[in-house]
Amino acid sequence: MRLTRRTLLGATAGLMAATRPGQAQIAKAMMGRAELSILTDGSITLPGSLLARDAPRDEVTSLLTSAGLPTDEVTNGLNVPVLRHGDDLIMFDSGAGRNFLPTTGRLPDSMESAGIDPAKVKHVLFTHAHPDHLWGALDDFDTPACPNAVYHLAQAEWDFWFDPGVFSRLPEDRHAFAAGAQRVLKALEPQLKRFRPGDEPVPGIAAIDTAGHTPGHVSFEVRVGGEPFVVVGDALTHPVLSFARPDWAAGFDQDGPTAAASRRRLLGKLVSDKLPLAAYHLPRGGLGRVEQSGAAYRFIPAA
Known part of the structure; x- marks a missing residue:
């Protein structure tokens, strides 16, 4: 069954309507022969000033107001996709x-609610190593939360976070990001493999270069179940x-410029190839599709 607005409405309407940031709720959709579950690790709230750096504030406010969205702050869910094939x-x-x-920290409860045993997770693929995507890879004892998994990270992402000059390349308020990335990735290193854009770190899952958000940020084109979709990470937030x-x-x-170029390429691919997406921070579990809208685009959530 192809993941379209119609099929997702039928498959996930009840679950996705109940999914709000911070709840251990689950969204599901069949991707051909594979089952996609969207789990939650909770939510983060950010000031509205971080939504669009250096953009004209009146234009940002106008767009948000027209869409009925808050302008002073935004609460984003942390949507963790899990594919069963x-x-x-x-x-x-x-x-x-x-x-x-x-x-944050709701993922263990969400996995239990979904009937997913962390010990049975075979692969964990990282889009990038920001705290809200990475730090949950370790449990309360600083050991891998999915003890039998192979973890996968882009080589460029590893190189950036372990560069001796990384702290000088980040504002002071993000130094903890680098220290945390180094701590978590070192703990995962015995189970971690590195890849490059274009590689298939897992057969049927290809890494797409969407650098800019971080130097090694990737998205993943997933064709495992026969119905392709793209995990976009923070290329679209x-x-x-x-x-x-x-x-x-x-x-x-x-x-910023590299992230914008990556975002443009990704949006063009999603539209031209008619690929659904699973996004880490978008609402209602982050599942949906993209439509062209003039010279730009529009997100169509699945439900």
């Missing part, structure tokens, strides 16, 4: 864990601004 369980990102914010103004840098895009 036969006996294989494949997770994309790991949440922030309990040591990041009081509102806001349901209006990322689509209507893809050239605007988000607050945590490290390299």
